[in-house]
Amino acid sequence: MPIALIDANNFYVSCERVFRPDLEGKPVVVLSNNDGCVVARSAEVKALGVAMGVPWFQIKKLAQKEGIIALSSNYTLYADMSQRMMTILSDFSPIQEVYSIDECFLDLHGVAPEQCRQIGQTARQRIRQWLGLPVGVGIAPTKTLAKLANHLAKKQPEYAGVCVWEEIPEQKQAEILQQLPVTEVWGIGRQWGKRLQEIGILTVWDLQNADPRPMRQRFSILMERMIRELRGESCIAMEEVALPKQEIQSSRSFGRPVKTMEELGEAISIYIARATSKLRRQNSVAAALRVYIRTNPFQTSLPQYQAARTVVLSQPSQDTRIFLHAGKLALTQMYREGFAYAKAGVHLLEISSAQSVQADLFGDAEAESRANHLMATLDQINARFGKSIVQPGIAGWQEPRGWAMKRGNKSPAYTTRWAELARVTLK
């Protein structure tokens, strides 16, 4: 039962290029928040040997020499492009799993290999034509193999962007696997790669031919599953509906070091507002809040401090104000003076459906209903007029927030704000 994996090439860079055709063919990177790290690279930049995730300041010199163009990330634009891409692809199968912002699986069971190729090619052309994004397509009997096929589709010109694993003769398949390093397998990262190397497993072929049982003992059940998937036995099911998040985080590094509890509190309040809004959007409640603060671990010459506190609520809630209160408590407990804090964040934990909440025996049903109404109104206003226009009262909302992140070179919201719509000149 074939599964297709479609994903965009250098997604963030490609999105930027759709609205800036002049960037085509040029070395382009997109940077993370605070313009900190490289999170997307065009093919030209990859060819220069720039690794994923490197700090921008480390390659600034090279960038200058090679004329690399750096853009701040524009997540609103990428999210919107992603949605359009997923909608187009949903036409090709009734069963679609959106796996990340730039990739999805399509279930093609019952479709013959030749037909799979046809579907892959059409999908690829359509995304290119309708959206302007380049995508690669891998089709194989399991998700893990589809990932590998997708890798081949992008790397080997002979496949022209669409690789159907089952069309490849067995002998050729073996040759391919013998040449692919084991770290190309979906689920094998740096650490496991190293450990596999120690026991003589270097290529995907080696892993495919390892005995799953002892490998499970040595690593974990995930390893066994991976080996079976490589052998064509489907172990990772399609997940069509997006399950509600079991954990919701919000965190940011600061644009400059932060020292006072007031400023930390201000940041944490905003993260809580953001996280609880996500929580309500998926119609959930959370029973615990974890807050953490830390100095910059890379500044080894400075005194380091990091701390985290979990506050368990007496009852699961989705009320921003309750979490704000808990957050303040956590911060007061762990804050230490005399450190330059670089980052703070919050996690909402023990999330469950809002429907299943037991009424608190000691609670006030009417007050709770009023609170829910208040939060719903707040979400509506913010949805209508832009994020974070209205926030529950917290100390210290003066603008500008000195610690807010740096984004030096962000592109306009081409697709989501009238004022910034792309202007097209017809010739």
Add this chain to the structure above:
DNA sequence: TCTGGGGTCCTAGGACCC
């Protein structure tokens, strides 16, 4: 000077109980 953010799953080990 400048090093992202948001997730999931699994395991080891401690606490606790009988």
Add this chain to the structure above:
DNA sequence: TCTGGGGTCCTAGGACCC
């Protein structure tokens, strides 16, 4: 002074992904 064995539950931390 001597100091078992087995189970469950929870949490922290590690590994992975994009």
